[in-house]
Amino acid sequence: YIQVSDRRSENQRDGWTLSVRQLENFQTKNNDHELIGASLRFLNQQVATAQDGTPPGVQETSDLTLIPGEKHILLQAKETEGAGTWIYRFGDAQSANQSVALDVPKTVSPNAAQYQTTLSWELSAVPDN
Template sequence: MKLTKFAIVGMVTVATLVGTGTGTMAHAADGGTLGSKADVNFIPNDTITNPVDPTDPGNPEVVVPVDPDHPAGTAGPLSIDYISNIHFGDQKISGNNEVYSAQLDQIKVGASETIKDIPNYIQITDNRGSNAGWHLTVKQDGQFVNGTSELVGAVLSFENPTLNSASESDAPTATGFSLDPAGTSSDVMSAEEDQGMGTWVEMFGEDATEAADSIKLSVPGKTSKIPGQYEATLTWELTDTPA
């Protein structure tokens, strides 16, 4: 009887040891840890950003300005992509004080090239990645002239600045302004640190209706005028630090 009892205990002990050993071996064969890496290499972005529809900047359709003389955009990573030329069209000569409103800008949208009236606008892109901010100014390089005739006392003004973007970054600051023909620079847009990343537009007028009365040319009645086209040049300057 004692022998039988010992044999049973021995069998139980052996079975326990074999089960433990089997469990340890299975864990070692099926598990473990191993490291790996992920990386990304950023390079400067020097491509030119095409104009967008300022009223719908997230629209992926191709936008082409109708004005054939619009200035080409500068190359990135911090760039002026588009600036509307300002046209006041044909105006009858007047001896009274007059205020003329600029014509709307136009773009062709999508493969159908549907023509759309839009506010005159400026488009800026910041793809630097530094989020350092930027500052845009403009100056008028002399009075409107037609040959030797100067539109003395004329004032060009930009009102109802409206910002729009598909970017989720904080918005820059936009201001209205009147230009000095003597060449004094006026603030247009300014992005502080961590503002204005991606592509931003400043429209003069929230929509076509408001824009129709947002850029004005005031001309004194006493100013001498002769038939023909008067022109002025504006210089827009974008710097890589806030104002």
């Protein structure tokens, strides 16, 4: 999950955006093999809080598949949305273990090795023009 807290005063609050980008294909630690075409998929996206307030909007409401190099906007809070602390999660207590998946095409022959990638998370609050 990702936790975002917007504690700015009401007159300074003009919204925020949470996005993610997968920087490269899954590859072995020594970069000698890539899982070309493999994709990381997020399911059961949810926004939760223990406070009152208007939640930020989930931008991709179906399953989200990351494509290396492509930026995906996950949450967007407009002016009065997203104040306080919010949790953006993949599944709840019952579905969390089925809410993040790695899809590897049949045409890829993985080595018996550990593969990794890097996700770049961005939280931005950019004023409107």
